[in-house]
Amino acid sequence: MNLDFTGRVAIVTGAGGGLGRCHALALAARGAKVVVNDLGGATDGSGGSATAAQKVVDEIRAAGGQAIANAASVTDFAAVEAMVAQAMDAWGRVDVLVNNAGILRDKSFAKMTVEDFRLVVDVHLMGAMHCTKAVWPIMTAQKYGRVLMTTSSSGLYGNFGQSNYGAAKMALVGLMQTLSIEGAKSDIRVNCLAPTAATRMTEGLMPPEVLAALVPEAVVPAMLWLVSQDAPSRAIACAGAGTYEAAHITLTPGQHLGVSADTPERLAAAWAAINAQAGETVPLSGAEQGRNEVTQALAARR
Incomplete structure (x- = not known):
């Protein structure tokens, strides 16, 4: 099976660096036309510049691919709608959405401000919702769509100091579960990817030899599979250092105990x-x- 994206149009958010950049480059290398979206801010979400996205676009074009830059904040639905309109004006369709944009505001729950909790949820959860909402009618009309949510082991299994990030990342799994059901009749397949990668957001958290194994490029094959024509739907794929796993939300058989005083x-x-x-x-x-x-x-x- 050859994962070919010739003729497909993809939007990748947070694609100015790290994992998103690798996603955008890989899709373009396999024939996709790519909207490279990046606010160009710091890892905590502050600041903003279109330069990061444009550099990736330049890389894609230098390699013979087609790409356009976009600096919309995924938290701004009107700006996201304009980004999708930009893709439609340029290429007439949107086939793939990779929701990758994110920020970190790590602190223990006791020390975390309500603002820092809300902002992380706003970027990860609402940002992915905004982008998916904007492309959904297009994918429904063309009877084809591939949507990828970026979840995290911090959401699936927890991680100290990341209550905000973990809550947002697990919420994306819940969003994926329902959208995969609702999108099935229109061949819109929705999946989650939990990456382990050394990026701007993780540097300084791991020793050098571990960082060397966790190159973002090692996550990319899972992304390509999950947004390909023959992709599964409703999968939670985990990827890091060239190792690939699947996570599941399971239910035990349980026991009927009835309802009584004891x-x-x-x-x-x-x-x-x-x-x-x-x-x-x-x-x-x-x-x-x-x-x-x-x-x-x-x-x-x-």
Whole structure:
């Protein structure tokens, strides 16, 4: 299988450096026309300049590809709509959206300000929502779309000092779960990528030999697969240092305990068995949890 993007139009946010730049270059190298979006700010979201995006565009063009620069903040829906209009004016379609833009405001929850929590959620979650909302009607009309959310191990599994970032990143998984269901009839496939990469946002956090293994380029193959024509939908792929994994939100079989005065105590006694992972499943929709609960409840009455 050859992952070819000839004739496809892609938007990559936060593509002025690090992982986003690698994503944009890789898509262009495989034939995609790319909107390189980057606010050009610092890792904490301050400042802004179109220079970073334009440098990547220049790289793509120098290699024979097609690209345009955009400096919209993903937190500004009107600016995002203008970015999508820019892509449509230039190339007439949008096939791929890689939601990669992000910032960090790391602090323990006790020391974190409400503003820093809200801003990180605004950039990661609302930013991805704005971009996806802007391309959704186009992808629906053309009956084709590939949307990638950038989640994180910090969201999936937690990380000290990143309550804001982790909350936003796990929220993107929830957004992906529902959009993959809603987009299926129009062949809009929505996935999540949890990258481990040494970028501007992670330098200084890891020793040099680890940073050397975690080059952003090692994450790119997972991105290309998840936005390709034959991509899965509703996948959570994890990638770093050339290793690739899949994460799942699972449900254990559980036990029916009924509702009585001593149910809390019986639940406490049964918790180890209820929490055991043997026999767990990956629900295809939220309704499956309720179905499991009601099925066991009705069976217990017979």
